[in-house]
Amino acid sequence: MREVDAEALARDVAALVQVPSPTGDERAVLERCGELAERLGLAAELHGHDLAALRAHPGHPGEEAVRSELWGLTVTAGGGGTRVCLNGHIDVVGPGEQPWSRDPFSGAIDDGFVHGRGSADMKGGVVAALHALAAAAGDLRCEVVLEAVASEEDGGLGTFAALERDDRFDAALIPEPTAFAVACVQAGALTFTGVIPGVSAHAAVRLEGASAIDRYVDVHRALAEHERRLNADVAEPLLRDHPLPYPLSIGRVDGGRWSSQVPDRLEFEGRLGVRVGETFEEARAALEAVVRDACPEAVIAWTGGRFAPGATPPDHPFCTLVREAAAEVLGAPPPLIGVSYGSDLWQFTARGIPAVMFGPGGLERAHAVDERVPVDDLAAVARTIARVLTRLGDG
């Protein structure tokens, strides 16, 4: 096994951060990633997916970003009967409205960090996996396919497309920023929009109208109560200690026109956590019933991304292998955790492929200003993944 070069790893992460790749516009960064792979002596292949066919597929996971094409990159090494997937997304969320301390796409390497949007979530993890694969390539007894995918942030179409091409994997590792925890359980999520009609009237005679805002207040209270119910008696052991495993959050409310008119329409949208073991249908029906009871006039539509919950048994040999390899690098075995956020993990577990997330720190600033990832963490992740890869397979 070759040694992982932390400085070269940091430089490659910076190079990818410097190619902005908001969801929907990922081709350039995938090309750059392919160049980095080839420079490391690995075989990379960029491919365009048939977007129309994917959109017509019954398993299509949903989309939110505007997109006219979908690209994916695979980097393959080794061979043999056992096949392992390293999966990571290279799309990023926007820099947001708040000012950053430096250019969001600087890729600056400073104070032991790589700075910039996507450094932690998760170009850092993708490049760490790439360097791990290069380090392990000469000692593999299995075939490893690294999938760099688009469209994770808006539902997971990139991984869906990659797995439609090839899903013959015995295990998958996703280096999302878990701060060295091994995440094998994850809550799901659904996004929705609601429309509440009202009856308009002059504000001076408001009793002749019916305020859509007043009606929404009842709905909002009912949704808060629903969230409390979802998070009482959490069945999944790895999520039981989580402060709020299944959040139900309203992210936008838009209603009324001006002060002297009773509002006749309000729109809202939100995100619903889906419990481990619960189907999308069950989660949708429960929320719709809650809204209907609070406001019979309200109409709910299920829009945008959907992430099913996913779980790999904590005592699965692949979880154990990742923890043992990490223990050798970090000095102690990392914790096993469940997480409340969506990722592409479920797409593997839904196909019967055991999957875990294990990656660097930095999640606390992912999707926020001044995102950054520790270089030492990236090197430790790469060393762990390289160990995992060399221990899989036979012969």
Ligand SMILES: [Zn+2]
């Ligand atoms: Zn991510």
